[in-house]
Amino acid sequence: MTLKRYIDRVYLMHKNDKNSETKPNTIQADDLVLIVYDTKRRWLVNLKKNDEFHTNKGIINCQELIGKEYGIKVESSLGERFLILKPSIRDLSLKVKRCTQVIYPKDASMIIYYTGISSGYRVVEAGVGSGALTVSLAHYVKPNGKIYGYEVSERQYKVAKENIVKYNLEEMVDLKLKDINEDIEVRDVDVVILDLADPWNTIPHISERNILKNGGYLATFSPTTSQVEKTLESLKTSGFYYIKTMELLCRTWQPYYGKFRPYTRMVGHTGFLTFAVRISDI
Structure with a gap:
């Protein structure tokens, strides 16, 4: 059954449902909602009272x-039918306003999983770039954690700031x-993430200034092998151990009976992830 047929079918089941009781899963006036027509047409919309959302389908x-x-x-x-969903962290990340390439969910999820980022970190x-990874990180550290973001491009800083405000994440993100x-000014943080053209020049400062706590994880994202090689040398001479570099490839399959096979397009090489732990007393 296609997504469009599923939407039509369930719509008929709920058409006459008049139950307006407030529930935890209730849509609020300022919520971000995902409006879905089919697998390709999905919109992230910030609801405001009396607003209308216009599409070519009505x-x-x-x-x-x-409510x-x-x-x-x-x-x-x-008369076209749409599905209204609560957006996932993946949806929020992919729907940010962009002014540069972003770290995709396949890489962002590994960074979070490998470093153990969680509430309070x-x-x-x-x-920071456009702030796609920042948005994901903020959801994992809330309500008491903090993301300290640094960006040197004024244009990218403004776009990232706009995305953070749009997603109501100002309390979790300190962007500079x-x-x-x-x-x-920050010291002894739990994790440092570098998405820089030359991370090898920053790594020594991370150790020397105790920006990263002893036993904390450092993660870097680099598109090319030459960048990774320089990063590895810098890690080895700056008090980092348990170093690992990986590349993630993501291939989705067509979820249809009788023609279950890979899609012809896939998310291939985006960059290399390098992880290391700071050990200051070895």
Whole structure:
């Protein structure tokens, strides 16, 4: 069954549901919601009272969504049916406003998994870019953690700031237009993430200034092998151990009975991830 047919089918099941009781899964006036027409047409929308969302398949009255449960099916002004979902962290990350290449979910998820980032963690991210990874990190460290983001490009800083505000993450993210190689104020954080053109020049500062705590993880993202080689040498001479470099490839398959096979396109090489632990007393 295609997604479009599924939406049509469940819509008929819920069409006459008049239950308006407030529940934890209820859509609120300022929520970010994912509006889905099919597998290719998906929009992340910030609801505001009396707003309308316009598509070539008709207009959706956002006011009518407020108070309903996520997972409902609605009908546009042209009679087309849409699915209303609560966006996942992946959705939020991929839907950020972009001004540069972003770290994709396959790499972001490995960074979070490998470094153990969780609630309460303090994380330094240098090379924020558009803020796609920042958005993911902020959701994992909340409510009491903090992301300290550094970006040297004013244009990218403004875009990242806009995304952080759009996703209501200001309390979790302290974003600065600053070079991490300058004397930044944070010390003894749990994880440092470097998405820089020359991370090998920053790694010594991470150790010398105790930006990363003893036993904390450092992660770097680099597109080329020459960058990785220089990074590895810098790690080995700066008090880092348990070094590992990996590349992740992601291939999705067509989920259809009788033609279950890989899609012809895939997310191939995006970059190399390098991880290391700071051990200061060896």
